[in-house]
Amino acid sequence: MKKIVITGGAGFIGSHIVDEYVENYPNAKIVVLDKMTYAADIRNVQRHIGNKNFDLIVGDICDLATCEQALEGADLLIHAAAESHVDNSFGNSLVFSQTNVVGTHCLMETCRKLKTPKIIHVSTDEVYGEVLEGEAHEEALLKPTNPYSASKAAAEMVIRGFMQSFNLPVIMIRANNMFGTRQYPEKIIPKFILMLNNDEKLTLHGNGENKRHFLAVRDFTNALMVLTNKGEIGECYNIGTTQEYQNIEMAKMLCGLFDKSEDDYITYVEDRPFNDGRYAVNWDKITALGWKPKISLEEQMPEIIKWYVERAERWAA
Numbered sequence: 590m591k592k593i594v595i596t597g598g599a600g601f602i603g604s605h606i607v608d609e610y611v612e613n614y615p616n617a618k619i620v621v622l623d624k625m626t627y628a629a630d631i632r633n634v635q636r637h638i639g640n641k642n643f644d645l646i647v648g649d650i651c652d653l654a655t656c657e658q659a660l661e662g663a664d665l666l667i668h669a670a671a672e673s674h675v676d677n678s679f680g681n682s683l684v685f686s687q688t689n690v691v692g693t694h695c696l697m698e699t700c701r702k703l704k705t706p707k708i709i710h711v712s713t714d715e716v717y718g719e720v721l722e723g724e725a726h727e728e729a730l731l732k733p734t735n736p737y738s739a740s741k742a743a744a745e746m747v748i749r750g751f752m753q754s755f756n757l758p759v760i761m762i763r764a765n766n767m768f769g770t771r772q773y774p775e776k777i778i779p780k781f782i783l784m785l786n787n788d789e790k791l792t793l794h795g796n797g798e799n800k801r802h803f804l805a806v807r808d809f810t811n812a813l814m815v816l817t818n819k820g821e822i823g824e825c826y827n828i829g830t831t832q833e834y835q836n837i838e839m840a841k842m843l844c845g846l847f848d849k850s851e852d853d854y855i856t857y858v859e860d861r862p863f864n865d866g867r868y869a870v871n872w873d874k875i876t877a878l879g880w881k882p883k884i885s886l887e888e889q890m891p892e893i894i895k896w897y898v899e900r901a902e903r904w905a906a
């Protein structure tokens with residue numbers, strides 16, 4: 590491969606994708622297209638800046654000319670740019686449809702025009718909606734429950750239309766919640782780490798019993814690599830983990846690691862307008878290609894805490 594374009598490459602997951610592809614494709618040009626919203630940080634890709642095989646285009650995926658500039662001559666598009674925080678989507682939901690749906694549409698239109706040979710679209714397990722029991726297979730109905738997941742499901746529908754009408758060569762992936770360094774501290778793990786580091790009390794939505802699976806971001810980028818090499822065009826793959834925690838369990842684990850009393854440091858706040866009790870996917874399809882998650886959240890957590898604590902001033906009010 591000569592050129593790989595990664596949208597959202599200066600954000601959390603995108604920047605780990607960049608690391609994985611720079612390492613595995615040392616002779617390819619890696620181009621990041623990123624609008625540099627509040628969730629991005631130039632330091633996430635700092636180590637690659639100046640490398641002749643790396644290019645950062647600061648621009649909006651909703652702009653067709655920018656998409657064309659980035660994608661000209663690309664062998665692979667990995668589309669990870671998005672508005673990604675559910676809580677924000679209850680407030681300003683239109684920006685979610687703009688970036689996640691219209692932006693995806695612009696990228697697909699550009700790929701159609703330029704005949705991009707392979708596209709990997711990063712979607713989410715949240716498109717299946719709440720899965721209280723069992724797990725969702727790739728063929729399950731999409732039943733999103735909030736403006737964020739609705740915009741991600743809508744993006745998938747736009748892509749499906751392009752796949753059917755224009756044979757657009759897309760691999761769709763739907764992944765669990767992820768953990769790792771460089772995640773903007775609006776999501777539960779970095780948010781709670783910084784709160785405890787500031788000696789603030791943790792605030793849990795509702796009764797704190799909502800469950801989430803947590804997949805290591807490096808397991809995810811490894812899965813992407815497997816799909817780049819062995820994934821079947823036109824197919825959808827769930828990417829999951831067995832590591833499942835209630836929010837209250839996560840809060841207790843972090844209190845323990847900060848040596849703070851659960852009773853003193855855990856409080857409850859009003860729930861979101863709608864808060865899915867649980868998401869769960871079946872990922873047998875990708876295990877058949879030789880991938881499985883390997884990284885333990887409990888083992889990684891001290892390292893993640895250290896990373897945030899050392900950089901706490903970045904997010905100080």
Ligand SMILES: NC(=O)c1ccc[n+]([C@@H]2O[C@H](COP(=O)([O-])OP(=O)(O)OC[C@H]3O[C@@H](n4cnc5c(N)ncnc54)[C@H](O)[C@@H]3O)[C@@H](O)[C@H]2O)c1
Binds near residue numbers: 630649
């Ligand atoms: N975080 C998770 O746990 C998780 C789980 C499953 C799937 N996903 C999906 O993975 C992808 C990446 O998520 P993340 O957590 O890294 O998000 P993030 O919010 O950390 O980063 C998103 C990136 O996209 C960029 N961006 C936003 N709008 C843009 C636009 N209009 N044009 C160009 N760039 C734009 C931002 O600047 C940022 O760098 C998203 O598609 C998300 O839906 C995330």
